[in-house]
Amino acid sequence: MMRAAIAAFLLTTTSLALAGGDELVPPVADPVVKKECGSCHMAFPPQFLPRRSWQKLVDGLASHFGEDASLPEAQRAAVLRYHLEHAADAPGAGRAASKFAASIPAGETPLRITETPRWVREHRKIKPERWKSPEVKSRLNCVACHKDAERGSWDD
DSSP states (O other): OHHHHHHHHHHHHHHHHHTTGGGOOOOOOOHHHHHHHHTTSOOOOGGGSOHHHHHHHHHTGGGBTTBOOOOOHHHHHHHHHHHHHHSTTSTTOOHHHHHHHHHSOTTOOOSOGGGSHHHHHHTTTSOHHHHHSTTTOSTTOGGGTOTTGGGTOOOO
């Protein structure tokens, strides 16, 4: 019994260390969110925006950055629920999510992850031409630089 407990502890701590420990932002795990959001762009982890932002984004899917991304009510409700439960300011969202939430002034409701103070600070050394390079193309293409982003690792 003791060996099993030690093995479980080592496996957990090793996995956390490899994934960045407390800094881990888990990938999207919900199949509806993966399908509906991931069909047009990477399904971004909800931990990067506060609940008020996700509420506004999902409420505005009919005009989602110039596109009609409307969903049937069941899918819309599932997408909203997942994002609200895992948002940066949701209870138990984790240390990295809390850092994102803390960087956003209470009176602001950002709709673009790339405009949050934490994201801007983390990417401040990236030269503007890098975003326009053929392999990156835009700030939305996280996996161009963070190869394991869709699995929750945001190391370069």
